[in-house]
Amino acid sequence: MYLTILFYILIKTQVSNSNCGCQLSRETDSCGDNPAAKYFKDVNEDFNDGAQTPHKVNIEDMALIKRNTFTMGTDKPVFVSDYEGPVRNVTVATFYLDAHEVSNIQFMEFVEQTGYKTEAEVFGDSFIFEMFISKEEQEKHKDYRAVQAPWWIKMMGVSWKHPEGPLSDIKNRMDHPVIHVSWNDAVKYCSHVGKRLPTEAEWEMACRGGLHQKLYPWGNKLMAKGQHWANIWQGDFPQINTAEDGYISTSPVVSFPPNKFGLYNMAGNVWEWTQDSWASDTDLKVKKGGSFLCHESYCWRYRCAARSHNTADTSASNLGFRCAADAMKNNL
C-alpha cells in the first residue's frame, strides 16, 4: 500500500517536473494504463489494409507511406511516466499523411465553408504562453495561470483567429499552423476534407521516416551538419528565447528540411493531435512531436518516441494537427 502511494507520488512528481504545458487541461488530469499494450503483435495482425474513407481524398500535399513494420517507442525513455517504452514492433497499413501541419489558410477555408466555431471560441478562452502578451496583461491574468505550468495563462478572446487575444490577428501568418484548436476541432476539420487524424503508430512511423530507433526524424544529432532541423526553444526556458532557429513562436508549415518521407515539422513547431486515447478510461488524447516551446533541459519531447496528452477540448498556443487518410485503390 505504502509502496503504491510512494510510486504514485514519484510518478506525479515526475509528471509535474517534466511539464512544458503538456498537461494543460480544462478539467482535472489523470494518468492511465500503459497504452503500449495495444501494440502487441496479436493485436495488430488483423490489419484492415485499404479500408475505405467516405470521400475521395485530395492527396495533393500528402505523403504515401507504405505498409511496414517499424520499431515503436524507446527502451531509453526520457520521461518514463509518459510510457515512451518499451519498444515493440508495430505493423502499419499503407496510408497517406499530410506533408505539413494544417495551416491557418486551410483552416480558414474550412470555417468559411462550414461556419464552424472552434471550442476555444465557444468556451471563450484558450491557453496562451505568457511571453506572447504584455507584462500588464500577464499581471491582469495572474489568477488564470495553470497551477503546474504557470507560464500558461487561460485568456479570454484567444482563438485560432486571434492567437494572442482579441486585438491580434493571423494576417501575416496564414502559412503557419492553425493553433488554439482542440482535438474535437481537429477531428471535425479532417472529416470535412474526407480525412481523419493519424493513429499514434502511424504518426510515429511517419516521424521516423524509415530510420530505425533514431531520436529525431533526421537522425540522432540535434544540430546535424551544424544546422537547425526543427523549430524548438533555444535559451533558458521559460524566460529567454534566443530564437537561433529563426522563430520565437510558430514557423510556416513548410519550413526546415523535410524527413525522408517528405514530411515537414514532425518534430517541433506545434504539438500534433493523434486519434488515440491516452488510456481507456479517460478522454485524454495523445499528442506527438513537441513544439517551439520545447527545450532539452525541460521538455525533451521533440523526439519521435516522445508523447504527451491533453483533454479532447483543450487548446493552446503550441498545439495543432495534420490529417491522415487510408490508402484507397482509386488514390493509388
Ligand SMILES: *[C@@H]1O[C@H](CO)[C@@H](O)[C@H](O)[C@H]1NC(C)=O
Ligand atoms: C522486432 O523485429 C526485429 C526483426 O524481425 C527483431 O530483430 C526484434 O527483436 C523485434 N523487436 C521486438 C521488440 O520485438
